[in-house]
Amino acid sequence: MPVRKTVVFAISAAVCTGALGGGCTQAPQSPSQDHGTPSSAAPRPAPPRPAAPPPPVRLLPELGPAMQARVPADTRQALVVSGRTQEANRARAALYERDTGHGWRLVAGPWRAHNGLRGWTSDHWIGDLRTPIGVFGLSDAGGRLPDPGTRLPYDQDPLFRAEGTGHLGEPLEGSFDYVVAVDYNRVTGTTPLDETRPMGEAKGGGVWIHVDHQGPTSACVSLSEDHMRALLRALDPERKPVVVMGPRADLAQ
Template identity: 30%
Template structure:
């Protein structure tokens, strides 16, 4: 006697994506209503038995104070659209919350270099000197950078070399206030939701994050 075949899950946002690498079996989808919104929804999906299934309920998120952009530039608080991987290291002012990625606990003089004139543009840097430009003193961004993952916008593997002035420092991080404010271009979640997502992400599953207005999800 053979068991019944498992039913195929109904189509969902992840199953409709067509540009994910074949090795990707986790995806985070961030969408909002139009380009100008600062409010978004973050959803997580995992591939099981060859089919995409929802992992979490839709989570409330915030994005840049000027919404989404297909052509993000340095210094403009928009959130870049596209499909990106996550950086090889997760970071945070707080101790490792139990993530599967290598984790660096931020200390004084840890910067994200956001100076387009620097050869280290859009990279983590430990330096006693401010790298200049829009560079962020990571250890001072409380509570936003309690924990965060790097979204590889304008970074390898999406580009071979960061393009000057194309924008930098796009993270998945914690709300900057209890209720959540619009960001300078990052995607933010409540502390509890962020920690849950960061713990779930597994580098062995080649996760990707898709960011765009909901009506444009078909591009990806």
């Protein structure tokens, strides 16, 4: 037994004072060092690649064949506004563009939006508080504020004023700082303020895309101010822009 104790002591002394040097510092017991590989040499994960733009699709997303057929053949820009249900007054909007031979591609959005207080209708009448369903041109713009850089005809006029409160008691001020006229029961090529109603007063009119006031509208579609500026700058009359709007079930027909 004394001999064995001497051997153990001798081996321990050799480890502490021999070729390793520097005393009896214990090496960290990391998995990489157990396998003889320093931790600093561990491979680093590759940086994430930037997201690729969505691929083009042949048909506009969310649209079925019947609604797709209503989009003019020469249209190459479409704002799709979809609500969850017929009664919903919240929606989402997304702008798509089509290049010849390459299909439709998402270029902006989706954005949050509001529509009529009572939802949507395929037979709009004045005062029904519903937004008309369908495909409509986007030909003219305007607002109380200066043109933010749109290629649409733009009418800056102090008459684009909104006063009072909305359906939830929210202030309406600033709602018409920027507007795009929806070509429903109006004369295209005129200011959005033009009150001419080709289908008659009873069928309503003055349906615009305008600045959101944090509540449902009477018949219009509203977007945040930043998104209105982005929309105005993106719309190009050479692309024959339209808005396609309604509840998802109608758009999918």
